[in-house]
Amino acid sequence: MNILFWRYGSICEPDIIDGFTRLGHTVTEVKYEITDKAMTGEQYVKLLSDALFNGSYSFVFSINYYPVFSEVCTIFKIPYLCWTVDSPVMQLHSTCVESPYNRIFLFDSKQYKEIAHRNPECIFHLPLATNIERWSNVIENASPKDHAKFAKEVAFVGSLYSEKNPYNRFDHKPDYLDGYLEGLIEAQLKVYGYNFLEEVLTDEMVNEFKKVFPGFYTFPEKTYPNDIYAMAQLYLGSEITVRERIRLLDAIGKRHQVDLFTFSDTTGMSVNNCGGAQTLTEMPLIFHDSKINLNMTAKGIQEGIPLRVFDVLGCGGFLISNYQNEIPWFLNPDEDIVLYESMEDLLAKVDYYMEHPAMRKEIAANGFEHVKNEHTYEIRLQQMLNMAFS
Amino acid sequence: MQCSNHKTPELSAHKDQQTMKEIKIIYLDSPAFGKEDMVDAFKELGVNCIPFFHENYNERRDEDYEAKFDKLVEKENGQIDMVFSFNFYPILSNCCQKYEIPYVAYVYDSPLVSLFSYTILNSCNHVYLFDSAIYEQLSTAGIKTVHYLPLAGACERWKKLINNAPSNQFASDVSFVGSIYNEDHNFFDRLENLPERTKGYLDAIMDAQLKVIGSSFIEELLTDEIIKDMHASVPYEPNADGVESLAYVYANYFIARKLTSRERLDLLSAVGDNFPLTVFTRADQSNLIKARFPGTVDYYSQMPIVFAHSKINLNITLRSITKGIPLRGMDIMGAGGFLLTNYQNDFNYHFVAGEDYEFYTSKEEMLEKIEYYLSHDKERTEIAANGLQKMQAQHTYLHRAQYFLNELGLL
Numbered sequence: 001m002n003i004l005f006w007r008y009g010s011i012c013e014p015d016i017i018d019g020f021t022r023l024g025h026t027v028t029e030v031k032y033e034i035t036d037k038a039m040t041g042e043q044y045v046k047l048l049s050d051a052l053f054n055g056s057y058s059f060v061f062s063i064n065y066y067p068v069f070s071e072v073c074t075i076f077k078i079p080y081l082c083w084t085v086d087s088p089v090m091q092l093h094s095t096c097v098e099s100p101y102n103r104i105f106l107f108d109s110k111q112y113k114e115i116a117h118r119n120p121e122c123i124f125h126l127p128l129a130t131n132i133e134r135w136s137n138v139i140e141n142a143s144p145k146d147h148a149k150f151a152k153e154v155a156f157v158g159s160l161y162s163e164k165n166p167y168n169r170f171d172h173k174p175d176y177l178d179g180y181l182e183g184l185i186e187a188q189l190k191v192y193g194y195n196f197l198e199e200v201l202t203d204e205m206v207n208e209f210k211k212v213f214p215g216f217y218t219f220p221e222k223t224y225p226n227d228i229y230a231m232a233q234l235y236l237g238s239e240i241t242v243r244e245r246i247r248l249l250d251a252i253g254k255r256h257q258v259d260l261f262t263f264s265d266t267t268g269m270s271v272n273n274c275g276g277a278q279t280l281t282e283m284p285l286i287f288h289d290s291k292i293n294l295n296m297t298a299k300g301i302q303e304g305i306p307l308r309v310f311d312v313l314g315c316g317g318f319l320i321s322n323y324q325n326e327i328p329w330f331l332n333p334d335e336d337i338v339l340y341e342s343m344e345d346l347l348a349k350v351d352y353y354m355e356h357p358a359m360r361k362e363i364a365a366n367g368f369e370h371v372k373n374e375h376t377y378e379i380r381l382q383q384m385l386n387m388a389f390s
Numbered sequence: 391m392q393c394s395n396h397k398t399p400e401l402s403a404h405k406d407q408q409t410m411k412e413i414k415i416i417y418l419d420s421p422a423f424g425k426e427d428m429v430d431a432f433k434e435l436g437v438n439c440i441p442f443f444h445e446n447y448n449e450r451r452d453e454d455y456e457a458k459f460d461k462l463v464e465k466e467n468g469q470i471d472m473v474f475s476f477n478f479y480p481i482l483s484n485c486c487q488k489y490e491i492p493y494v495a496y497v498y499d500s501p502l503v504s505l506f507s508y509t510i511l512n513s514c515n516h517v518y519l520f521d522s523a524i525y526e527q528l529s530t531a532g533i534k535t536v537h538y539l540p541l542a543g544a545c546e547r548w549k550k551l552i553n554n555a556p557s558n559q560f561a562s563d564v565s566f567v568g569s570i571y572n573e574d575h576n577f578f579d580r581l582e583n584l585p586e587r588t589k590g591y592l593d594a595i596m597d598a599q600l601k602v603i604g605s606s607f608i609e610e611l612l613t614d615e616i617i618k619d620m621h622a623s624v625p626y627e628p629n630a631d632g633v634e635s636l637a638y639v640y641a642n643y644f645i646a647r648k649l650t651s652r653e654r655l656d657l658l659s660a661v662g663d664n665f666p667l668t669v670f671t672r673a674d675q676s677n678l679i680k681a682r683f684p685g686t687v688d689y690y691s692q693m694p695i696v697f698a699h700s701k702i703n704l705n706i707t708l709r710s711i712t713k714g715i716p717l718r719g720m721d722i723m724g725a726g727g728f729l730l731t732n733y734q735n736d737f738n739y740h741f742v743a744g745e746d747y748e749f750y751t752s753k754e755e756m757l758e759k760i761e762y763y764l765s766h767d768k769e770r771t772e773i774a775a776n777g778l779q780k781m782q783a784q785h786t787y788l789h790r791a792q793y794f795l796n797e798l799g800l801l
Contacts, residue, residue: 179590183611187598190607200597 001025001058001385004051008033010063011279012085012307015131019377020061023385028055044068052076059388065104067094067222074099081388085128085307087111087300088233093223097123103388108304109326110195114229124387127330128307129380130314132372135284139315147289150282152259154252154350155290157277158308160245160264161298167239172212180205185240188299189247192323192341195302197232206231237299245296248343252294252350261286287317291360292353295321305330310375313337313367318360320349330375336367412438413800414466416491418475418482419443423498423689423717424787425476427544431791432474435801440466442473450480450507450631459485471800477502478517480509480631487512494794498541500524500711501642506634510535516797521714522736540740541717542790543724545782548694552725555695560687562668563764564661565700567693568718571651573673578648581623588619596649599709600656603733603751606712608649609641620644646710654706655679660753661704665760670696697727701770702763704756705731715740720785723747723777728770730759740785746777 003020005027007013017027030051033039039047048060049072059079060069064086073080074096083105084092092111097104098119105126106112112125170181188197206227210216217234219225246269252258253270260266261277277283287293293312303325312319313336320338321327333339338353340346353360417429419441429439442462446452459482463470473486478495486493487509495517497505505528510517515535519525525538584592595611612620617636626639655678661667662680669675670693674683687693697703703722713735722729729747731737743749748763750756763770795801 175586176590179585179587179592180594181590182587183591183594184598186611187595187607190610191598191602191605194602196598196601199601200594 002056003027004030004048004055004057004060006030006033006048006060006062006066006069008063010085012128013063015129015134015377016061016063016083016381018131018134019129019381022378023381028057041068045072048072049076052078059103064089065091065094065097067091067096070094070096070099070102073101077101079103079388081105081384083107083126083384084111087298087302087304088229088237090217090219090230090234093219093226093229095222095224103384105384105387106304108301110302110304118224124384126380126384126387127305127326127375128310129375129377130307130310130371131377132314134280135288135311135315138281138284139288142285146285150285151289151291152286153257153290153354154292154294155259155261155286156245156249156294156296157261157283157286158245159262160249160266161238161242162246162264165238165242166215167235167242169214170209170212170235174208174212177205177208177212181209181236185236185243188236188240189244190342193325195232195299197236198228201228201232203228209235233300240299241296244299248296248346249294251343251347255347256350256354259290283311284315287312287315290317291357292350293317293319295319297322297324309337310371313364313371314375316364316368318353318364319367320346320353322346331367331370334363336363336370338363412436413471413795414438414440414469415472415474416440416442416462416470417473418447418479420447420475422476424542424544426690427547427787428474428476428496428791430544430547431787434788435791435795437791437795440470447479447481450629452481455481456485463489463491472794472798474794478504478507478510478515480504480507483509483512483515486514490514492516492798494518494798496539496790496794497524498717500708500714501638501646503629503632503634503639503643506638507629507632509631516794518794519714520717520736521711522739523712523714539790539793540715540736540785541720542785542787543720543781545724545778545786546788548698548725551691551694552698555699557699559699560668560684560692560696561699562682562696563666563700564702564704564760565668565670565696566654566658566661566704566706567670567687567696568654568706570654570658570669570671570673570675571647572655572675576647576651577624577644581620581644584619584623588616591616592645596645596652599649600653604735606709608645609637612637612641642710646708649709650706653709657704657706657753657756660757661760664757665764668700693721694725697722697725700727702730702760703727705729707732707734719747720781723774724781724785726774726778728763728774729777730756730763741777741780745773746780747773 003025005017007029020027032047045068048069059081060073061081062069064084065082070080079101081103084107087108092115097115100122102122104123107126107128109125116123184200209231217230249258249271250269258271259274260271261274263276266273277286295308297306305324305326309321320340323339323341331337338349340349415437417439432439444455444458446455470491473491473493475482475495477497477499483493491514493514497519500521510533517536518539519536520541522538525536528536595608599608617640620640626636628634658669658679667681669681669683670687672686676683687696705718707716715734715736719729719731731749733749733751741747748759750759
């Protein structure tokens with residue numbers, strides 16, 4: 001099949017292109033957005049339309065979901081396939097998810113439950129994957145010096161989100177609302193596997209919040225607006241993610257060496273800030289060579305497995321992750337991966353596995369075999385095409 | 391977790407009681423559900439049961455109480471094999487410690503602040519806790535005098551009671567027996583003049599906790615700052631001999647009851663809107679819940695009949711009982727009633743869901759199961775019969791009496 005692939009610069013795009021190619025398909029890339037992040041809606045329409053006029057394609061593909069592409073593809077009567085790698089994706093609340101030309105693949109079963117009812121035939125749940133060959137190449141070709149450089153004790157690659165946390169804009173706080181949201185955030189921090197923010201928030205609460213919170217998200221035209229969703233996932237979710245990451249990393253850092261690969265400010269935390277890591281060249285070595293890798297899923301991803309989990313396992317790394325509902329669906333806890341359900345649980349597990357290198361090795365090896373056999377892009381994209389065109 | 395060993399010898403009347411040395415126990419004669427049945431069970435085993443009562447049984451120290459206890463022990467020439475009470479009383483424990491008499495305390499309340507008294511460490515103690523969560527908490531803290539043991543039922547007596555009652559007495563489709571906690575006992579509503587921020591915080595953690603079944607986070611979320619405000623509003627002074635934290639007291643005595651009240655109102659309203667419901671409680675609350683309110687029933691002589699004659703009996707556990715099977719659960723199954731309860735972990739140790747009882751984890755699930763079981767008579771009666779059979783085989787007061795005596799080497 002000929003695939004028109006719209007790129008915007010997501011780290012998994014090269015792997016998906018590689019996967020489609022291995023399956024024998026031809027991929028034509030449209031790359032404008034990688035360099036120009038300020039395009040207007042008209043530009044998107046024109047660029048995609050031009051590309052479709054100039055070639056013959058079986059479908060258009062993009063990461064996440066672009067309502068404008070869905071509209072263009074509906075006019076051209078050509079399937080639009082897309083795959084989410086993040087959450088929340090506010091564009092999924094567009095009315096055009098209903099188009100029969102859509103084939104929307106969602107990596108988070110919660111995302112799926114939220115919108116599948118709007119177009120049950122064309123919306124699917126599909127977990128993410130990893131590119132074993134890419135990682136193996138990097139790991140096998142790295143010098144002993146590079147391996148030594150990234151062989152950390154407890155490692156985490158990622159942002160603390162503190163610098164891009166929109167909740168920081170909430171500084172004019174009425175007492176009751178401040179106390180209420182504080183209580184809600186702290187309660188949610190105690191619970192894994194069930195996100196109750198949206199169920200607890202009321203319309204009155206959101207309206208109070210909108211009155212004092214500058215720049216509350218405005219749903220564009222042709223969407224199903226849901227302010228409770230926006231407040232829970234965009235604002236409270238971010239704050240919870242920040243608090244969880246800072247608290248947990250700091251708590252581990254008081255007992256073990258924690259190496260953090262991040263651009264975030266770590267002032268005052270008991271961790272060693274190594275700065276950012278190169279995704280394609282350094283990250284795989286960190287995952288492969290560190291004793292313990294951590295995954296603390298961003299709270300916007302309510303049930304799904306974040307990309308980091310597949311990548312750590314795909315690099316043959318040992319991973320301790322927060323409990324996420326979908327992990328036991330696709331991986332075997334305690335065999336492929338270790339899960340924590342509270343701060344105390346995490347600290348105990350880090351202590352334990354630091355002392356048990358043989359078990360770490362065994363679990364990492366199991367996890368690697370498991371993703372290699374079941375969760376590569378090739379396998380996943382074939383599943384995607386089967387679902388899209390059956 | 392380690393459960394107590396429930397292997398008990400075959401229950402049989404002691405034919406040669408006369409030839410055996412008489413077992414003599416003192417029991418605390420303060421008000422407690424199940425007291426009569428427990429004493430009857432001891433008597434059935436040939437035990438000489440001597441009542442002891444002093445009005446200050448709730449005090450931690452009391453000279454008059456202690457003198458009265460001394461006198462009783464002297465009267466019996468110190469020949470007391472065991473002292474028994476429901477719940478745990480520090481003053482009674484100290485009295486027993488003085489004479490090195492084993493003190494068996496069978497706890498059916500949670501919260502129970504006396505468990506945090508240093509007297510829990512007394513070597514005379516054999517404290518049996520019905521909530522495995524409290525057992526784990528205390529045993530993890532290194533306390534060796536505590537054990538886990540579920541509550542029990544007076545199945546034989548209840549059976550007779552039920553057989554002698556008119557067949558339609560207290561009959562109902564769905565029944566609930568218990569307090570809604572919105573009358574008195576509600577310490578939470580006495581928390582006045584709280585700062586707005588603290589009010590908001592407490593409302594939020596309660597709203598969140600109501601959404602979460604099977605894990606309790608209120609106590610952990612009461613920060614020093616929040617407790618300071620609650621303490622300023624309604625002070626609680628810890629007992630001189632106690633190590634209970636203020637977070638424990640405010641979470642369990644203040645907030646848990648309020649949560650339970652909100653939950654019972656919410657669930658019972660939903661049930662009442664959809665099914666014929668009878669609520670046996672003190673005050674008529676038909677302004678809040680669509681149900682019949684015939685008033686209370688007597689625990690000893692009437693409640694088992696309600697359970698036997700209702701198609702479905704609801705148990706909505708007091709939120710301070712984290713994992714344990716509350717007495718109400720045992721009451722319902724032991725009377726041969728069909729039990730539909732909120733999920734409580736400890737049921738898993740002794741009963742099989744869907745065979746001996748049913749549970750729900752949300753309001754929707756509760757309503758679905760009520761609808762299902764009201765229209766499936768055969769399954770419902772089978773489950774009730776299985777639950778009763780298991781109660782009769784393992785969880786009667788006679789089993790417990792024998793178990794206590796066995797543990798002390800008295801049988």
